[in-house]
Amino acid sequence: MVDVSQHELVPEHTLLEEDEIEEVLAEYDASRTDLPKIKRKDKALPDDADVGDVVKIVRDSRTTDKAVTYRLVIE
Numbered sequence: 001m002v003d004v005s006q007h008e009l010v011p012e013h014t015l016l017e018e019d020e021i022e023e024v025l026a027e028y029d030a031s032r033t034d035l036p037k038i039k040r041k042d043k044a045l046p047d048d049a050d051v052g053d054v055v056k057i058v059r060d061s062r063t064t065d066k067a068v069t070y071r072l073v074i075e
Helices: 018-028
Strands: 012-015 037-039 054-061 065-074
Touching: 018 054
Parallel strands: 037 065
Antiparallel strands: 012 054, 054 065
């Protein structure tokens, strides 16, 4: 079976620690529920991701070199 999360076209997905989440939410003056969502069943997520976790996604970007987004894991 192929591990989709390791495919070259899948951007880097990293689970954030609680203190990192608080920093991100404070920076954007947002709450967890304001973040875009990603389903727990998404194959790109790390295996240890649980509902309520926040994932940092780093994509290549033509204009900014790297584009960083954050997603809330939902059921």
